[in-house]
Amino acid sequence: MRIEDKFLIEVSRCDFNNIIQDEWQCMDWDYILKNAMDHNIFQFIYFNLKDTSIIPKHFKLLLESHFNFRKTRTKIMINNYKVVLSKLHVGGVKVILLKGVYLSKKTYADVGLRSFADMDILIHEKDLEKAFEILKGLGYTQSEFDSTTGELLPLSEERLDGYEKELQHFGEFIKLEREPILLPLAIDVHHRLNTVFDSFSFNVNDLLERAVLDNIDDIPVYRMCNEDFLTHLCSHLYWHTQSLRDILDGEDSRLSSYVDIREFIKSNNIDWKLMFERAKQTNLDTLLSYVLYHCQLIFGDVVPNEVYADWDVNCLKEISNSIYDRWITRDTNIKIGTWKQDFINRIFNPNRASQALESFYLEYLEPVLHRGAIFKVVERNDLL
Numbered sequence: 001m002r003i004e005d006k007f008l009i010e011v012s013r014c015d016f017n018n019i020i021q022d023e024w025q026c027m028d029w030d031y032i033l034k035n036a037m038d039h040n041i042f043q044f045i046y047f048n049l050k051d052t053s054i055i056p057k058h059f060k061l062l063l064e065s066h067f068n069f070r071k072t073r074t075k076i077m078i079n080n081y082k083v084v085l086s087k088l089h090v091g092g093v094k095v096i097l098l099k100g101v102y103l104s105k106k107t108y109a110d111v112g113l114r115s116f117a118d119m120d121i122l123i124h125e126k127d128l129e130k131a132f133e134i135l136k137g138l139g140y141t142q143s144e145f146d147s148t149t150g151e152l153l154p155l156s157e158e159r160l161d162g163y164e165k166e167l168q169h170f171g172e173f174i175k176l177e178r179e180p181i182l183l184p185l186a187i188d189v190h191h192r193l194n195t196v197f198d199s200f201s202f203n204v205n206d207l208l209e210r211a212v213l214d215n216i217d218d219i220p221v222y223r224m225c226n227e228d229f230l231t232h233l234c235s236h237l238y239w240h241t242q243s244l245r246d247i248l249d250g251e252d253s254r255l256s257s258y259v260d261i262r263e264f265i266k267s268n269n270i271d272w273k274l275m276f277e278r279a280k281q282t283n284l285d286t287l288l289s290y291v292l293y294h295c296q297l298i299f300g301d302v303v304p305n306e307v308y309a310d311w312d313v314n315c316l317k318e319i320s321n322s323i324y325d326r327w328i329t330r331d332t333n334i335k336i337g338t339w340k341q342d343f344i345n346r347i348f349n350p351n352r353a354s355q356a357l358e359s360f361y362l363e364y365l366e367p368v369l370h371r372g373a374i375f376k377v378v379e380r381n382d383l384l
Contacts, residue, residue, distance in 0.1 A: 004031050004350045009298055012041045012259050014109065015266070016048040029059050035348055039255035043067050043113050071112030073183065074104060078111065078216075080177060080185050081119045084138060085219050088121075096122040096211050097221045098190065098232065105216050105264050114260075118172070118186035122193070124208055131189060140173040145184040152176060152184070166196050178356075193232060197326040198242075200235065200283040200335050226268045228273035231284055232292035233261050242332050244325045244360060248353045255347070258295045262302050272307045274292050290319050297344045317342065323356055336364040 004027050010016065036042040046063035049055050055063065077140050081101055088095050100116025108114045139368060152174055155163075160171040167190040177183040193202040211222040224232060237257045240246040240355040279285040293316045295302045323337035337359030339346060346352050 001344070002031075004035070006029055007260060008032065008035055008039065008041060008045075008255065008348075012039075012044045012255055013047050013299070014044070014113070014259070014263050016044075018048065018052075020052060020128050024054055030058055033059060033062070033098065038250055041255050043070060043115075043257065044259070045127055047110065047113060067112050070115050071110070073181070073240050074111045074115045076177065076181070076183060077101075077116070077119075077185060080175075081187075082142075082217060082219055084119070084135070084187065085216060085221055087134050087138060088131060089220050091130055091132065091134050094124060094128045094208070094211075095131075095221055096208065097216070097223050099215075099236065099300070101216070102214075102221075102223055103260055103264070106214070107260075107267050118188055120169070120188045120190060122190040122204070122207065123303075124204075125191060128189070128191065129384070135173050135187065135189075137176065140175045140185075141185060142171040143174050144172065145174060145176075145186075150176075150182055158233070164191075168192055168195060193235065194239075195326060197330050199331070200287055201276065202235075202284070203282060206278075226270055229268075229279065230261070230264055230270060231275060231279055231288055233257075233264060235284060237261070238287040238291050242324045242326050244323070244328065244336070244356060247323070247356045250353070253343070253347045253352075255298070258298050261291065261295050263297050265302055272304060276307075289316055294320065294343050298347070323359060325360075336360050338363060 003023055007024055007027060032045070033042070036045055042063055043066070045055065046060070046067045050060065050064070054241040061237040072097050078101065085095060085097070098120035100114065101119050104111050104116060141152060141156045145151075146153050155171045163169065163171045172186040173189065175185045177185050191203055193207075207224055207228050210225045210228060212225055214221055214223045223229060240254075240257075241252040243252070246252050265287060276285055276288065279288045289311055292303050293311065293313075296308060321339045322335050323339060324332050324334065325336050326332050328336060337356060339359070340355055340384060341349060346355075349355070
């Protein structure tokens with residue numbers, strides 16, 4: 001790995017020791033800035049090094065501007081989402097808060113360190129009608145934001161049906177906040193935590209039963225127990241690795257996602273044996289090991305030695321170097337390609353997307369076409 005890559009990993013630790021290494025004095029800051037943005041970790045560079053002279057002045061000004069905007073935007077979103085969480089609580093709806101909003105407020109030292117695109121919540125089926133009623137009463141509609149016009153476009157009945165029957169959450173609920181900036185506030189209401197195409201699943205009733213009461217600025221909310229929360233973080237990241245589109249977008253190995261996992265582990269007690277026992281019951285154990293193995297490769301201090309020692313590393317390497325895509329095959333067990341580099345060497349490789357596309361063509365698409373198959377793009381509503 002390049003010294004810049006090692007620097008990016010080291011400085012993305014929230015417990016960064018603030019010791020400036022001599023080899024950091026002559027780094028390629030253009031390379032650092034590009035990868036920090038791609039991996040969504042620029043905020044850690046600014047937060048951890050803002051009081052040092054290691055960052056060139058013009059880069060520090062740029063990072064400071066991004067950090068302050070991000071922090072302001074995140075605060076606006078949290079304040080709006082708190083209104084939603086309060087109304088749902090008063091309305092008697094048990095809400096499990098997932099991922100971003102919770103991590104931003106409860107795991108990181110500053111909300112500027114953890115932004116999010118939306119608020120994800122998990123709700124029991126019996127509370128869905130009441131939750132929808134409350135959201136619509138607050139001005140949220142099931143729509144998508146058109147960035148070219150700044151308006152919301154209603155989701156069609158076909159798309160709403162597709163979300164409900166196939167994906168983890170219902171069609172997104174969005175409301176526009178126009179002051180002080182135009183900001184689409186999006187809420188994903190989950191009724192499950194996996195798509196119908198995934199080889200793994202979550203028992204939602206068990207998650208709800210094991211959920212623990214917490215709060216966001218004194219507003220009561222529930223969150224999954226430590227073991228379930230960590231499993232979900234890992235499954236969500238794994239979910240992004242099972243999509244060629246996400247690989248092309250760089251979302252399959254974004255460093256910020258691994259920082260989430262490391263920081264949650266550092267902040268909470270994990271019963272590792274119990275977590276893997278539960279994961280095995282719903283076929284989540286392999287993906288759990290897969291993501292934690294990658295996290296361990298990056299940071300080296302995430303998984304306890306006694307857990308790591310029990311893993312079949314050769315098996316994990318085989319899984320790690322295989323490419324899948326639920327959207328192409330409608331299955332997460334059908335391989336569509338092979339990585340030519342191991343994980344730790346490809347995470348900062350700018351040609352990673354091209355390598356994945358090449359492998360997909362050579363190993364999956366070209367052999368299928370040679371068998372005389374015909375690919376046809378079909379809109380989902382044409383199949384109804």
